[in-house]
Amino acid sequence: MIAEIGHFALILALAxxxxxxxVPMWGAHVRDVRLMxxxxxxxxxxxxxxxxSFLALSHAFVTxxxxxxxxxxxxxxxxxxxxxxxxxxxxxxxxxxxxVLILGLFGAAVAVFGRHLPATLxxxxxxxxxxxxxxxxxxxxxxxxxxxxxDPAPFEGRGLNPILQxxxxxxxxxxxxxxxxxxxxxxxxxxxxxIEGRIDAAWARWVRPWTLAAWMCLTLGIAMGSWWAYYxxxxxxxxxxxxxxxASFMPWLAGTALLHSALVMEKREALKVWTxxxxxxxxxxxLMGTFLVRSGVLTSVHAFxxxxxxGIVILTIMMLFTGGGLALFAWRAGALRQGGIFAxxxxxxxxxxxxxxxxxxxxxxxxxxxxxxxxxxxxxEKISVGPxxxxxxxxxxxxxxxxxxxxxxxxxxxxxxVRAVAQRLGFVAGxxxxxxxxxxxMSGPGPWLAPICVAxxxxxxxxxxxDLFTRARFGDVSSDxxxxxxxSLPRSAYGTALAHAGIGIMVLGIVGTxxxxxxxxxxxxxxxxxxxxxxELLFKGIQPTKGPNYSEQIATFEVARNGAPVTTLLPSKRxxxxxxxxxxxxxxYAAWTGDLYIALGDEQPSGAVAMRLYFHPFVRLxxxxxxIMFIGGMISLSDRRLRVGAPQRARARASAVPAE
Amino acid sequence: xxxxxxxxVLIGSGVAILSxxxxxxxxxxxxxxxxxxxxxxxxxKKIGAGKRFRLGGLVAxxxxxxxxxxxxxxAVTDTLAKVNVSFTGILPDLFREGQGVVTEGKLGPDxxxxxxxxxxxxxxxxxxxxxxxxxxxxxxxxGAGAQHKGGKDY
Numbered sequence: 001m002i003a004e005i006g007h008f009a010l011i012l013a014l015a016x017x018x019x020x021x022x023v024p025m026w027g028a029h030v031r032d033v034r035l036m037x038x039x040x041x042x043x044x045x046x047x048x049x050x051x052x053s054f055l056a057l058s059h060a061f062v063t064x065x066x067x068x069x070x071x072x073x074x075x076x077x078x079x080x081x082x083x084x085x086x087x088x089x090x091x092x093x094x095x096x097x098x099x100v101l102i103l104g105l106f107g108a109a110v111a112v113f114g115r116h117l118p119a120t121l122x123x124x125x126x127x128x129x130x131x132x133x134x135x136x137x138x139x140x141x142x143x144x145x146x147x148x149x150x151d152p153a154p155f156e157g158r159g160l161n162p163i164l165q166x167x168x169x170x171x172x173x174x175x176x177x178x179x180x181x182x183x184x185x186x187x188x189x190x191x192x193x194x195i196e197g198r199i200d201a202a203w204a205r206w207v208r209p210w211t212l213a214a215w216m217c218l219t220l221g222i223a224m225g226s227w228w229a230y231y232x233x234x235x236x237x238x239x240x241x242x243x244x245x246x247a248s249f250m251p252w253l254a255g256t257a258l259l260h261s262a263l264v265m266e267k268r269e270a271l272k273v274w275t276x277x278x279x280x281x282x283x284x285x286x287l288m289g290t291f292l293v294r295s296g297v298l299t300s301v302h303a304f305x306x307x308x309x310x311g312i313v314i315l316t317i318m319m320l321f322t323g324g325g326l327a328l329f330a331w332r333a334g335a336l337r338q339g340g341i342f343a344x345x346x347x348x349x350x351x352x353x354x355x356x357x358x359x360x361x362x363x364x365x366x367x368x369x370x371x372x373x374x375x376x377x378x379x380x381e382k383i384s385v386g387p388x389x390x391x392x393x394x395x396x397x398x399x400x401x402x403x404x405x406x407x408x409x410x411x412x413x414x415x416x417x418v419r420a421v422a423q424r425l426g427f428v429a430g431x432x433x434x435x436x437x438x439x440x441x442m443s444g445p446g447p448w449l450a451p452i453c454v455a456x457x458x459x460x461x462x463x464x465x466x467d468l469f470t471r472a473r474f475g476d477v478s479s480d481x482x483x484x485x486x487x488s489l490p491r492s493a494y495g496t497a498l499a500h501a502g503i504g505i506m507v508l509g510i511v512g513t514x515x516x517x518x519x520x521x522x523x524x525x526x527x528x529x530x531x532x533x534x535x536e537l538l539f540k541g542i543q544p545t546k547g548p549n550y551s552e553q554i555a556t557f558e559v560a561r562n563g564a565p566v567t568t569l570l571p572s573k574r575x576x577x578x579x580x581x582x583x584x585x586x587x588x589y590a591a592w593t594g595d596l597y598i599a600l601g602d603e604q605p606s607g608a609v610a611m612r613l614y615f616h617p618f619v620r621l622x623x624x625x626x627x628i629m630f631i632g633g634m635i636s637l638s639d640r641r642l643r644v645g646a647p648q649r650a651r652a653r654a655s656a657v658p659a660e
Numbered sequence: 661x662x663x664x665x666x667x668x669v670l671i672g673s674g675v676a677i678l679s680x681x682x683x684x685x686x687x688x689x690x691x692x693x694x695x696x697x698x699x700x701x702x703x704x705k706k707i708g709a710g711k712r713f714r715l716g717g718l719v720a721x722x723x724x725x726x727x728x729x730x731x732x733x734x735a736v737t738d739t740l741a742k743v744n745v746s747f748t749g750i751l752p753d754l755f756r757e758g759q760g761v762v763t764e765g766k767l768g769p770d771x772x773x774x775x776x777x778x779x780x781x782x783x784x785x786x787x788x789x790x791x792x793x794x795x796x797x798x799x800x801x802x803g804a805g806a807q808h809k810g811g812k813d814y
Binding site for chain 2: 234235297298342352363371381382385392396397573582584600601604605610612
């Protein structure tokens with residue numbers, strides 16, 4: 001019964017979305033306020049219906065209602081509660097429902113918080129947003145209905161893939177989708193602006209918070225996925241340049257560029273056309289990400305059973321929106337008025353450089369990801385493009401970006417003085433180089449690029465602090481005054497500095513683990529010892545135990561350093577009951593300087609156990625950096641000046657006063 | 661600076677960076693592309709020793725031998741031909757006889773394949789598309805679980 005309610009709510013949501021797609025846009029065309037107002041209530045109702053639908057599916061998963069096909073194929077009654085809940089979106093149908101739910105959430109947010117938007121713009125935005133919902137709801141109802149019944153109902157479900165039964169992965173898809181779908185706001189606003197043929201700073205003030213929120217979620221979502229791959233897959237890698245990873249990384253790169261170009265548009269009314277184009281492209285890349293992951297056209301280490309037929313439908317949706325958006329862009333972009341002028345050396349100029357580098361980097365990732373597909377289509381030859389390609393193309397583009405990053409926020413708008421900025425940064429640059437020389441001498445031989453990257457990471461990190469100090473006029477004013485100034489800096493300044501510092505920290509982590517990691521593959525018998533990166537590991541043996549829905553072989557290692565005991569590590573191999581599938585649980589000890597990491601392999605006939613031992617220096621900085629970026633985004637969002645609708649309110653009050 | 665000059669600088673820098681990227685991409689493609697072959701390709705094409713490629717197929721039944729230390733030997737087959745593979749390291753959890761596998765490495769002088777990477781899959785029902793396609797082309801019937809269509813979606 002509840003499943004039918006969910007199904008029915010989904011159909012109703014489609015009907016409402018159809019109304020929302022057509023009526024307000026027509027209203028905007030004929031300037032009828034009542035017709036446009038329908039968009040607001042439709043968006044809220046659509047969202048409520050999607051919530052009902054989603055709760056119905058969650059209910060089926062939590063209560064293990066195996067008469068629902070989706071639950072029967074993807075869940076199991078022995079699964080712990082949290083994975084029964086996360087199982088709702090741990091499968092194709094459910095994840096599409098989550099996708100549409102988040103889409104509805106953003107639409108409702110426009111309706112509720114968008115009171116200050118011009119009525120026609122709001123109506124058009126809601127219309128475009130609804131058209132995306134219509135496409136995906138049709139896709140769901142016709143090809144992947146999550147509420148399909150199965151009769152007779154099986155006694156037990158087939159279970160969720162064990163490696164998905166993990167806390168980090170339970171929340172990875174919601175964040176990732178919030179990011180993907182969040183960019184639909186930028187897309188809808190861009191298309192609405194093109195339809196109206198009008199765009200101004202207020203438009204950018206509107207788009208930026210949404211883009212920022214989406215970008216934050218995507219950042220955290222990607223970081224969670226990478227963290228999960230690191231500790232759950234047992235090969236100790238955190239990024240593989242795999243198509244599925246690239247699929248989420250490309251919207252991130254484009255979204256980061258969009259965030260910065262929208263800034264130029266908001267402050268200086270420049271780069272209008274480019275910002276619109278970027279908004280369309282970013283969402284198109286999000287759709288492509290969904291397509292690549294769902295269709296499985298590319299070989300991926302992260303691929304789960306996939307369905308090419310459904311992929312084709314998503315491809316069609318993607319073509320429709322990308323093609324439609326770009327066609328509209330080609331037709332209408334000429335009508336947009338040009339904005340302010342700036343010198344190449346200026347804040348705007350630095351943001352343009354950021355945009356060029358990020359979009360070109362995004363393009364190289366796109367080429368590397370899709371080239372195997374294109375080549376197979378044309379010549380039939382099967383190839384793979386692996387990490388070496390991306391390291392050779394992506395890294396050279398990122399180095400100048402990192403170098404330019406501390407300069408950007410310090411340059412003035414319109415016309416900057418690069419020499420003055422260089423003087424301000426000279427001290428931290430020297431500090432970064434000095435520290436790097438120490439690291440290079442202490443760590444001994446490594447790749448020649450590594451110390452340079454360490455210097456850049458430190459430069460970015462210290463540059464972010466310099467930015468804050470400069471804004472508070474450090475050195476120009478007394479220390480009391482400086483203290484007063486630094487706490488009263490706008491939050492958006494802190495947000496920028498934190499996000500940039502996060503990148504710097506992440507770079508340090510990436511270099512540390514990529515250039516200086518130690519890996520050892522050994523076979524040990526109980527009682528034998530191994531040594532890695534100064535840690536002595538004593539293998540004590542293996543004990544079997546039982547978990548809630550798996551049996552487990554736990555190995556015990558006593559870890560010591562210079563003879564003093566450090567910790568006990570318990571890596572294990574699990575065999576899940578349903579589906580019967582083994583997984584490897586790594587044993588990880590997080591020291592200040594890095595992670596000691598043990599992954600078990602197979603037992604050998606001789607009684608020895610093969611195992612992989614790693615030391616990953618500073619690897620945690622990668623995820624710490626992402627979290628700092630997320631926090632930076634949060635702080636920036638909480639800035640009053642950025643708050644949705646705030647500028648309009650302030651202006652309205654200001655004009656109201658003299659009128660009285 | 662006039663609008664025209666500004667545009668010139670913008671477009672110029674954009675084109676410059678794009679062309680640098682294009683050169684990098686061309687160069688990287690030449691250096692780092694890895695071709696995919698099946699065991700019969702290896703038998704027919706006589707791929708030279710020392711050339712890096714991906715070898716995909718099914719793990720031959722009864723072929724997995726765990727030697728001393730951490731080296732494992734197994735054979736990859738497309739049912740028409742078979743190539744012996746040796747791999748030093750930890751095999752992925754879902755590596756099993758009769759299942760699809762993709763390995764990357766080079767042919768040794770004795771004609772056996774020395775892999776330094778065995779691709780992990782995350783899902784019992786997943787078959788790497790090249791393997792599925794290559795096997796289909798060779799007319800190998802795959803089990804229901806290995807087929808793409810009707811597979812479960814995680």
